[in-house]
Amino acid sequence: MGFRRGWTILAASSTIALALAGCTNNNAAPSDSPASPAPSASATSSASPNDSNAELDKLGLDSNLKFKETRKITVEVYDRGNDGGSKPEDNFYTQYIKDGMLRDHNVEVTFVPVPRWTEGEVINNLLAANQAPDIGVTYDYATIQTYANMGGILDLAPLVEDNKAILPNLWGYLTETNINWDKDPSTGTLWALEARLNTLNRINTFVREDWLKKLNLPAPTSLQEFEDMLVAFKDNASTLLGSDADKMIPFSTSFDIGWRADHLTASFVPNDITDRDIFIHDFDDRHLLYPNYKEGIRVLNKWYNEDLIWKDFPLYPAGDQTEDNLMKAGYVGAFIHNWDYPYRNGNDSIHASLQKLVGPDAAYIAIEPFANDAGDYKKFLSGPVDRKVFFPASNKEPVASMLYLDWISELDNRVFLQFGEEGVTHEKMPDGSLATIAATGEKIMNSPANIDYTITSNGLDLGDPDLTVKSMANGYAGVDSRFIVTANQITTHEGRIGKNANVGAIQAEDGQGQALKEKRDTFLNKAVTASVDKFDSVYDAGMKDYLNSGGQAIIDERTSAWEKYFGNETMLK
Structure with missing residues (x-):
């Protein structure tokens, strides 16, 4: 988390990355x-200098x-x-x-x-x-x-x-x-x-596979199909939750909208975005300043006002377990989160809890519903750092x-x-x-x-790539391997991988990381929860404050730094 510096994105890739194993608590x-x-x-003589x-x-x-x-x-x-x-x-x-x-x-x-x-x-x-x-x-x-x-x-x-x-x-x-x-x-x-x-595994979009089967719905492969699915969850709450129908949450997110909606918002970014534009605007690691980002947040605003999103999502800070508990209880239909989130933590995982409380068929599965203007399921991935x-x-x-x-x-x-x-x-x-x-x-x-x-080091590494991949697949006790394989494949599919465009220190970023992060989270929360007719004014006011509070100065300095080291180039070689 936090604000990154000195790197940009290069070349699309369909790399299937290695993965972290979940551990119990x-x-x-x-x-x-x-x-x-x-x-x-x-410590051995063979390694002595x-x-x-x-x-x-x-x-x-x-x-x-x-x-x-x-x-x-x-x-x-x-x-x-x-x-x-x-x-x-x-x-x-x-x-x-x-x-x-x-x-x-x-x-x-x-x-x-x-x-x-x-x-x-x-x-x-x-x-x-x-x-x-x-x-x-x-x-x-x-x-x-x-x-x-x-x-x-x-x-x-x-x-x-x-x-x-x-x-x-x-x-x-x-x-x-x-x-x-x-x-x-x-x-x-x-x-x-x-x-x-x-x-390079980052996040995934998850849906209740058993709910799809119960309503005879295919896994959505487009934004419209995803929205239709959320509406179906809401309209069939009694079928899906019985006496708990009033607890239905078609889609859940958290106060960290930027992270938790990233696959949705990334789908609105033009496929031909340049390395130059990414570097200049990428100091916010939630991609807030990427072109057309606002339209992804507009979708969330629409869903919120149609009662498709958990109403209380802005109320709970980082580390709070309320949302997880709602997922474990079986009330949440879909969400976006860390690539293997439902399967983490062994017997205390969301997956294990669902199976115990709801039944052996209850499970979240990763899906890929958000395509961009080129029809690609683009994900903006980190460099190897x-x-x-x-x-x-x-x-x-x-x-x-x-x-x-x-x-x-x-x-x-x-x-x-x-x-x-x-x-x-x-x-x-x-x-x-x-x-x-x-x-x-x-x-x-x-x-x-x-x-x-x-x-x-972050991520399993046994010194042998083959053994590492096999060990990763072994790492989720009680979880059918097909869930892990699917999640692992989708999370980096058609990813655009970060490369280093090191231009040195950006002085305008000094002391701004935490302050801009808080401003971003606050105004995105307000924009999502605003009435539809107020969305533009709330979003635009929040973005203006963000830029006036240091964001624009960072953009300007990054622009100058790019020109100093890369001139008129728009793509890194």
Whole structure:
């Protein structure tokens, strides 16, 4: 989430991406340290750098890359507030990391929890107070840039270059692409490393497959068919819900309209949009400023006024479970959300809850109903980048922090964190792939595949693409594989993949990320819920305020930056 910088979109693709496995959230009571796999490559003599002992000695390291005197670092970790989850800063997996870093590098690690759903605001406050963890993680690059301009962020360029020999896993995994994605082409400064996104899967449109069958409706393949389906759900509420007919919600969304309606709004964007136009307007990662976006929101406004959308959607903040509970109870006909959302969280998933409460045929299935002006089901996908990892200027142990990133990027460590212990949280299949086991007690994961700890990586990666794909398919206990296969195929179908158009810092974005995000969410909510005759005035007023509050200045500076580096070109080569 948050506002991205310095990238644009290039070339359509029908790539079927790899995927994240869902994990259960059960009660946890961490106690003993987890068993560890073989020592990481960074701790073995085979991976020792060619640097002389004298050079290592300057860093305080011995020939095994262990500090001669114990160093201490703090690391940010998201607190998702999961019911029944473990303490994000103190659990089975944090102990695994602590033990490994102490064993391999003589570094003591302390985790600092940051609320996931308000992470941008909290990171702002911690940086302002000079209290940020030594290793920070955020989706909001604008915040990093703001504090970098005030001297509050360390330049990582010399750290990754000068210490390259002792960071083989970090360089091998992120490669030049992700390490230098944000490197300023003019100054050479590097304020953050981009984590590797192993899957381009983003969102999907889901409908109740059993409701389609009950009403003898085909899966919609156009906007009109989708709307007709919603009307059919509403008109047949008694048939579908019986005595709960008054609880019918044909279509659900949330306060984050930009994310939750993205496939709908993207279908209104002209297919021939240029790389130039995308870069200039893409600082809002919900695609708010793309041409014709407003018409997608107009459709939602129409549906809202026809009682096809959940009336209370603006009332609940990020992390609230009300909407999920409505889905689990069987009241919601369709929604747009993260690509595998109904199938996540094992026994507590929307899918599992529906099957228990409604029946074995009750299920959501991904569909593809929103075609653009060229008849393509276009999706605007990310480049291979994810969260931004940075060091605040208060970090007094940058080399130890770099070794942490190297350790967390090592294959054995990543796989253990993603899957846990064999026979406990996963089993090895005859084909060599791994299948997750619903975790209980101290072995649960607070985030899918523990992405909150694999901070240089998002998405399953076993080092073998074939095994990774097979393991992904194994990763949804109790879910028929056809649902996962369908969702995985649709989410990236006819996608337009992000590429790096790095033009350096856009000064107008400084400090604007969170403020513009809040303005966007607020005025989109008001536009959707306005009366039809007031829609244009409400939307236009909200957009004018957004632009006057910094949005237009960003557009203008991005336009100038594009012209500086790419001249009159409209497409990247």
